[in-house]
Amino acid sequence: MSRTHSVTLRAVLRHVLLIAGAAIMLAPFIWMISTASKPQTEVFSSELHLIPYRFALVENLREAFAKANLLRFLLNGVIVTISIFVLQVMVALPAAYALAKLRFVGRETLFALVLFGILIPPQATAIPVFLLLHKVGLLDSYAALVLPFTISVFGIFLMRQFFKTVPDDLVDAARMDGISEFGIVWRVMLPAAIPAVTAFGIFSVVAHWNDYFWPLIVLNSEQLRTPPLAVAHFRNNEAGTSYGPLMAAAMVIIAPLVIAFLFAQRRFIEGITLTGIK
Amino acid sequence: MAQIELSAIRKSFDGTDVLKGIDFRIEDGEFISLVGPSGCGKSTLLRIIAGLEPQNSGEVRIDGRPVDAIRPSARNLAMVFQSYALYPHLSTFDNIAVPLRMRRLSAIERLPLLGPLLPGRRVKERAIRADITAIAEQLDIAPLLRRKPGQLSGGQRQRVAVGRAMVREPRAFLFDEPLSNLDAKLRVHMRAELAELHRRLEATFVYVTHDQAEAMTMSSRIAVMMGGELIQAGTPAQIYNDPSDIRVAEFIGSPKINILPGRIRNDGGIDVLGTALRLACKATAGDCRVGVRPERIELGAGPFSGSVVHLENLGAEAFVHLAIEGTALRLIARLADVRHLPAMGSALAFGFPPDAVRVFDPAGKRIELRAEQAERIREPAHV
Numbered sequence: 001m002s003r004t005h006s007v008t009l010r011a012v013l014r015h016v017l018l019i020a021g022a023a024i025m026l027a028p029f030i031w032m033i034s035t036a037s038k039p040q041t042e043v044f045s046s047e048l049h050l051i052p053y054r055f056a057l058v059e060n061l062r063e064a065f066a067k068a069n070l071l072r073f074l075l076n077g078v079i080v081t082i083s084i085f086v087l088q089v090m091v092a093l094p095a096a097y098a099l100a101k102l103r104f105v106g107r108e109t110l111f112a113l114v115l116f117g118i119l120i121p122p123q124a125t126a127i128p129v130f131l132l133l134h135k136v137g138l139l140d141s142y143a144a145l146v147l148p149f150t151i152s153v154f155g156i157f158l159m160r161q162f163f164k165t166v167p168d169d170l171v172d173a174a175r176m177d178g179i180s181e182f183g184i185v186w187r188v189m190l191p192a193a194i195p196a197v198t199a200f201g202i203f204s205v206v207a208h209w210n211d212y213f214w215p216l217i218v219l220n221s222e223q224l225r226t227p228p229l230a231v232a233h234f235r236n237n238e239a240g241t242s243y244g245p246l247m248a249a250a251m252v253i254i255a256p257l258v259i260a261f262l263f264a265q266r267r268f269i270e271g272i273t274l275t276g277i278k
Numbered sequence: 279m280a281q282i283e284l285s286a287i288r289k290s291f292d293g294t295d296v297l298k299g300i301d302f303r304i305e306d307g308e309f310i311s312l313v314g315p316s317g318c319g320k321s322t323l324l325r326i327i328a329g330l331e332p333q334n335s336g337e338v339r340i341d342g343r344p345v346d347a348i349r350p351s352a353r354n355l356a357m358v359f360q361s362y363a364l365y366p367h368l369s370t371f372d373n374i375a376v377p378l379r380m381r382r383l384s385a386i387e388r389l390p391l392l393g394p395l396l397p398g399r400r401v402k403e404r405a406i407r408a409d410i411t412a413i414a415e416q417l418d419i420a421p422l423l424r425r426k427p428g429q430l431s432g433g434q435r436q437r438v439a440v441g442r443a444m445v446r447e448p449r450a451f452l453f454d455e456p457l458s459n460l461d462a463k464l465r466v467h468m469r470a471e472l473a474e475l476h477r478r479l480e481a482t483f484v485y486v487t488h489d490q491a492e493a494m495t496m497s498s499r500i501a502v503m504m505g506g507e508l509i510q511a512g513t514p515a516q517i518y519n520d521p522s523d524i525r526v527a528e529f530i531g532s533p534k535i536n537i538l539p540g541r542i543r544n545d546g547g548i549d550v551l552g553t554a555l556r557l558a559c560k561a562t563a564g565d566c567r568v569g570v571r572p573e574r575i576e577l578g579a580g581p582f583s584g585s586v587v588h589l590e591n592l593g594a595e596a597f598v599h600l601a602i603e604g605t606a607l608r609l610i611a612r613l614a615d616v617r618h619l620p621a622m623g624s625a626l627a628f629g630f631p632p633d634a635v636r637v638f639d640p641a642g643k644r645i646e647l648r649a650e651q652a653e654r655i656r657e658p659a660h661v
Contacts, residue, residue, distance in 0.1 A: 167363065169359040170365070173359060176351060177376045177380055178352075179351075179376070179380055191366075191368075192367065194367075
């Protein structure tokens, strides 16, 4: 009796801790939704209340879409993140295949360099890359947003680790069947690595959809702005920031990511169970 | 369909010699088994034949033509792997179709979206479908064509892998321990099926296994490999009855051949455990080892004696483990009649006929027994 009692007490404590953690994580989002639903007067009122007295979500959304071309910015975000991801996969898969399955002199050294590359923060190379793009004349374009991220060392590392688990026999069977080395990458390794590609896709898309730093330095033109820049545009030091529409815009740009993530997460779990079969 | 010749094949990985000069000739239509303990280089040799692994030196010739510079697929050999190596994302049908599509369709026709629209592809696909259906009928896998490998049992996957090999009508089939992932019962069944397949196709089969039972039951010839060398090649009966090396004698046969310490006297006579055998040889005097198969040990009478320390009754036969008197040696005898088993711990006399004896020198090489001497010894028995 006392034992079950102590166990339940533990369980309660555990849940309280987890809920507290979740609350801390969720608070900014809840606050965002709350603010997005409040009219301007309630946002600046001194009392704190979560549920607005008068719901103004629709008005805020309308203002947000009126003040900025949000759809265009969302489209920019989609173009940039998808291009980055596709190019990253096109580079990472053959590279990972070579590092995992081919034997050549200097392979371990190359892999060590890849690992070393993971340690370098993107900010460290920002200025050289910026200057390079300037010299080439690509600043303020989609290319400036996409090109610096096409080689993802993290992607190469992740895919290489996954490819290591693909049996060598499968690669040999493909060679016996007459599939070329590049053919093996796309016809054999890619289908086998769908879970890993999905996982990498989640990392990549989230990182570049939310990236604020790089678009901020390479972009000038308004029509190229990515979603985070668009939100920042609502901050206005002179006229005062209009928080209602800002939060509404933030909601809009987060929505695709949340939806995509939920969808990909399910695929992701499916993918992991798929690899259980031989 | 193909004759495969290997000459002076050498291979080393990171400084260790895996193959130390293999010379071998596989005849057209033969079922040849490469057997040996793990690490003897048999799989490496098979991969060299397939072209998946380049040799350091030596030459592989198929039908008299060197193939060393030719890619695996262009050698037109088919391989069945231990793990079957079916493409997990493709159905059985598509798995079997891969080698045909790679050979018959052009690169453009193979493109995922555009390919199926091309007119030529449709005709070729129809031919491929007909070929696969024929193979599936032969192998009894027609109902499985739509399933993915994950939904198949081990034996079914094995058949699909064989189907993928057969469909391309290769010059020779290479098998890399294809039965070792199956359970014992299925393995015995597949053994018969593969042997039958070989008879039907009349193709060259090169079969790698560490299981001497598989090699003995299926092959027309066995090549025994040890430590990167090919020690002996011959028919299963030759390998079993006439091993040229003590390692071959010990590897082939279950339970293992009994090895007893012996001595060659100055006059060429052979002593085992202090008893003179009625045999002689030309070898120089010194130590030797004497091998006798368990089924050739005769219990109940003979110059030696031991006590029963263990009995294994398998129903159809029984194995009697004897501790030889006055030594730490153990010996196994096969009893065909299980109704009269000796009691545990009982003392038994035993012996063996002279023609059951195989003598090996200290280096493990077989010593030929002198024929006329053996003949003379048998004489009293005839009278």
